[in-house]
Amino acid sequence: MLFQFDATLANIDPTSHAQIRALENLLGAFQSGNHFLFCRMKELRTLIAKVTGHVSSPSLAMLQTMLNRSVEDWEFAKNLEYKVIVFIDDEKSAIYREKNLWNVSLHYLAHSGLLQSAILGENELDAELFLIFADFYRRKHGIRSFGVKARLKSGGGSGLPTAIERYLECEASPCLSISDSDRFHPAGELSSTVKKCGKIVRERAAVIEYVFLEEREVENLIPLAVLDRVVELDRFLGAFDCLFSDCPELWPYVDLKTGPTLKWMRAQDSRTQEFWARAKVRLEKKRQGCPSCDHATIDVAETCSCSAIPGFGPGLLEKCIAYLRDNPPRLVLQLLNNDTRWERIGKIAFNFAVIPFGERAA
Structure with a gap:
């Protein structure tokens, strides 16, 4: 996920152990390939001058890498819809949300671990499909300097609200949770699971997003052209x-x-x-x-309880994931482009799972 320094980072106190520790945490996450870290060139130069001699050599090297890529990265960063804005506030561990932006204090990060983003689905297969869609969103839009990486977590269907609460109690890393809508028409009543998940996320101060599918369930995102290859x-x-x-x-x-x-x-x-x-x-x-x-x-x-429209049977999602994962990306993308409902979820998942990886993109 994108973590972006705001202008206040240029005012960092290099003698503050808490601020330096938080900065090192962020740089370590960037170095490990867990997140995308960005700062504008002017503020970054000031920051480098201030922390030289106060941060480790690997951290200083990462700041220099950011500086070298700042122009290129800015063109990409400004188009991401979801991001974390990091600011300095010594008074409290502040975190608050404005639409798709989370403002997080450096003080908060000093007391939090920063692992890879998590994608939390009703089950792990759902989460894997969302990450696959994130990668195909990247490929469709010709994004070569960035990839996707996330931890896949299972919520257990109707147990998703409990899984979200458990995640928030144990972790501070970004999380995207997605569930089925279980609706049989566009204006259908939302399930109790959807309502509970939405309420939990709205009331908690954390870098977490919850979305439900516009479709009935995850299988409805898969284009007929893909189904034609697996059943x-x-x-x-x-x-x-x-x-x-x-x-x-x-x-x-x-x-x-x-x-x-x-x-x-x-x-x-x-x-x-x-x-x-x-x-x-x-x-x-x-x-x-x-x-x-x-x-x-x-x-x-x-x-009569017989199917008016025959179903594809159990194991459909697993078969589709295997096909999407194991076949040439160009072929798969051609099939996905026949029906782009998947792209809404792919775009959101890409925002949470994005990482920089230079020339390694395929």
Whole structure:
């Protein structure tokens, strides 16, 4: 994540053990490749002059590296939406948020460890997918001097609020937490998990962001072009052509693992039924009876639990991650570009996981 010194860092007291220790912590995180550290050239020159002789040789070398890259890094840093602004305040360990910026005192950092950013998902597979999307966001936008790195953490589905609280009790490093929305249409009621997570993050002074997917769940972010490579789509195409060629707005809200049933569609609240109405009509017209059970006509669909749209089955996400991870990036990016819903999450995850790595980018 980007940690940016504000102008007050030029006023650092080189005789203050706390301030020097905090500066060394930040520089160590930068040296370890855990975060991206930036300071404007004018303030950085003043800072180097003040701390020379008071910080270690590796820390001084890192400051010089920052100075050498300051012009190039500024062009990149100013376009990042999420960042931590570091300022000097000897009075207290201050941290407060303004939209997507966290203002953090050097005093606060002196008493906090600074590990890699964490991506906290409902499970570790979700978190891994978000980090993969972050890297493909980087590749799509031609970012070669920076990469992504983050610790992947599992929240345990509905246990995500507890996992967030546990993280905040134990760590001060940046964290991005993402969950499913579990909605079946755009205006659907948010789950209790989403509400609890949002409340916890809003009320805590910490470098943490929580977002929920606009889609129903993480599988709905995966473009059909990718699914076509990891599952046998032939047996699904009839239902997909029937539904999504005329009703593409439904794709983000389908249960892709098990598939929705007509019984389910008819049992939902009025707003959900209204959203799914066109799909239900088309599916009812297409089917003379249920091919999977003894119901002879569509009129008794209320008692039929067979999938109106066949699901892809368990293990779908794991198969997709393996494909995205193990195939040539250029090929994968071509497939991802067929549907860019993933890019919203990829962009946010990139902001939290970004690290500088010079010419090592592929």
